[in-house]
Amino acid sequence: MRQLCFAAAETPQGFQDLWSWSLPRLRKEFGWPASVLSSFDRYRASHGLAPCIEVPIDVLLPCDPSWPACFEKLERPPLSIQWHGRRGLLPLLSSQQAVAVVGTRRPSSHGLRMADKLGRALAQAHWPVVSGLAEGIDAVAHRACLRAGGSPVAVLGTPLQRVYPTEHRSLQKEVGQVGLLMTELRDSERVTRSSFALRNRLLVAVTKAVVVVECPENSGALRSASMARSLGIPVWVVPGDALRASSQGSNALLQSGALPLNNTQDLIHQLGAGPCICSVEDGDSFALKSERPLIPNPVQTHLLKLVDDDFSFDEMVQALQFNPERVAAELLKLELQGLVVAQPGLRWRSL
Incomplete structure (x- = not known):
């Protein structure tokens, strides 16, 4: 081609x-x-x-002006791209003005919280968030990006008309409405196990940085990191629990020279302001803003910090020096405001 x-x-x-x-x-x-x-x-x-x-409007060929130029760096560039969503995001992907967040389908609670914070922080910093719409880290990062009013980009391992896993039907629809869906598979093509591994090269090629939140050995996220390094794209890794199998692969990346990500703001500081500031597409502004309301209650502010630090209920009671009934009542208020969600083991996760 x-x-x-x-x-x-x-x-x-x-x-x-x-x-x-x-x-x-x-x-x-x-x-x-x-x-x-x-x-x-x-x-x-x-x-x-x-x-x-006639080439359908939702199909890009290498001769198209909107074709992502970064694909030409790949040893195996796609023959065509099927897409759905905001066409205005394509130039940003072509110039690699996006950040990928990847990781395991079976993350720990720490991995879930970090993926959530990354998706939210990148959206608030006006960076498109790229992932594969898989279970676990991918889905959490995309949902956080959506809640923060950001621009999610999903690179699929299936044709546009298919959803995998099927539980992500509403998520895939929302990403297509607010952000962008893209795949190299035509509607008639058969999906194989290699389809998901091959899509990782496209996911990496359109990004300025790749963040591996958590992954075990032999994970697809490791292949994404390897591809990023071969293309000269920085790889950031969230340090994980050395005793958890789900962190063995990502921790190994740190040993081989990946950049440690201990705080989301370190990444934002390195990246700078994203390309979606004051961007307008077809007359519709999509400048990003956080949906989290201001919280005047200092107790709730302190509670949110404890939630982000993965404190259990008993540890929160001890840290706040309040009786359990007061802490439970404040947590319930945060849940009703949509700021936290209860997790097993008397723990909470911020949204």
């Missing part, structure tokens, strides 16, 4: 000229084998000398 695009750019009428080339010239120019030439000749004969072939 790249050869065709380059050749078309050098002819007066582009692809129309290439369509009329003789088979010997096509063989000489592109080195196509006899089987490809035969298939092309039959296809050309069935469409005539002046075909009217």
